[in-house]
Amino acid sequence: MENMDLNEQERNRREALAKLRELGIEPYPAALYPVNATARKIKEEYDPEKGNLQDIVIAGRIMSRRIMGAASFIELQDETGRIQVYIKRDEICPGEDKTMYNTVFKKLLDIGDIIGIKGFAFITQTGQLSVHAKELTLLSKSLRVLPIVKEKDGEVYDAFSDPELKYRQRYVDLIVNPSVRETFIKRSQIIATMREYFNEAGCLEVETPILQSIPGGATARPFITHHNALDIPLYLRIANELYLKRLIVGGYSGVYEFAKDFRNEGMDKTHNPEFTCMEIYVAYKDYIWMMDFTEKMLEKIALKLHGTTVVTIGDKQVDFKAPYRRMPILECIKEYAGVDVAGMDEEQLRETCNKLNVPVTKEMGEGKLIDAIFGEYCEKHLVQPVFITDYPVSMSPLTKRHRSNPALTERFELFVCGKELANAYSELNDPIDQMERFQDQLKQREHGDDEAMYIDMDFVRALEYGMPPTSGMGMGIDRLTMFMTNSPTIQDVLFFPQMRPKKTPGQENVGKKEE
Structure with missing residues (x-):
């Protein structure tokens, strides 16, 4: 893909990709990542009095972040839901080299990137269950911008809801719409x-x-x-x-x-x-x-x-x-269409369809004519x-x-x-x-x-x-x-329904400007 085909944010992400590799960080590592927890599991099993879940390994996609100097919060999403992660510079960079936090996390990671976190569960001062990160690993760099889907008080708004895009790009739909x-x-x-x-x-x-x-x-x-x-x-x-x-x-x-x-x-x-x-x-x-x-x-x-x-x-x-309830079809037609079609031949059925204003074609035989009456007059009543x-x-x-x-x-x-x-x-x-x-x-x-x-x-x-x-x-x-x-x-x-051919170009970029 030529750079001229990319928007500014996509160019920035590719530049970040190159810088990560310059730093010796593989943005698409091959090694197994030993996940042992999920967002749901942490929420279900953590007991603040016991202080359990001290060796958590989770992985997921960055869906939001708040950078505050030497400490930050991100919202991590996996298959089971979302959980907040607390990232402190001196925790993930315990030595003199602060590159992982100051450069990689703050400047080269983006919303949509998939990362792994090793740490422990805790409750923040505001009472929110979170994961305190001890180690951060980039698992997959996202080169496209996700649509911004906002949530407040359990209500989702600004959702990725355009049917054409939802069905053509179901993978994006699944990411942003739980x-x-x-x-x-x-x-x-x-x-x-x-x-x-x-x-x-x-x-x-x-x-x-x-x-x-x-x-x-x-x-x-x-x-x-x-x-x-x-x-x-x-x-x-x-x-x-x-x-x-x-x-x-x-x-x-x-x-x-x-x-x-x-x-x-x-x-x-x-x-x-x-x-x-x-x-x-x-x-x-x-x-x-x-x-x-x-x-x-x-x-x-x-x-x-x-x-x-x-x-x-x-x-x-x-x-x-x-x-x-169980109801014979001829009784159903009699009840809702007001006609008794039992014993009618094809010609009589055609006349009945004409009287009832039921659309028919010359190819339709007895069975399809009865079905047409049933469909026009009966089906809507069968709730x-x-x-x-x-x-x-x-x-x-x-x-x-x-x-x-x-x-x-x-x-x-x-x-x-x-x-x-x-x-x-x-x-x-x-x-x-x-x-x-x-x-x-x-x-x-x-x-x-x-x-x-x-x-x-x-x-x-x-x-x-x-x-x-x-x-x-x-x-x-x-x-x-x-x-x-x-x-x-x-x-x-259907994950991937059949779609009509696209009529207009320019549907590749589904994201909005990140906030």
């Missing part, structure tokens, strides 16, 4: 809680292919790529359902996977082309059992994260305590967790027909705050019925629906060997994290 770090910690806790719940139920975590010759398991538009050695097209998976069900055929009683899925579709506040979906399949169960299983899991997650089942989502208080059940066959090509009504299927979708959170079935295990539904999907594709499913003959062959009665459920981890952390967009719960 609440963002906490969101991703909770995301990890959600996955860990789910994994524990599934393992306790006797299910096996598995991995299935991301590159697939036939994109199956969902109605969506796939990404396509090319395998050079085999000279064949391959697709990034849109779902892992069909592979997981092959494993049930193979003899496993329960399998699950946290899968990266990809759909070549639009981007908005709740959709990213790359996303994480958990799918689980359990033999000898049905969709009624899966409803019970799902609501108990969500109750467990809420309690783990919040200590209560009541979670704030936007301006609403949502209670994840089981059991949840508290509710299982919408018993979908028409045309909406559910992989679902077993309802045991008491063959026009319907044993399927549920879980809705929270007007959004689908989970989708589950009593799985279709009749290979002849499955083949007929694949053929119907093929007709829809020929009719112009590029999201209709492909025919997967190998999956049909697997079913022909016999799959036991099985219930399966898929849940979007990103959306679940949005709900459990009260995050308004999917971009807020």
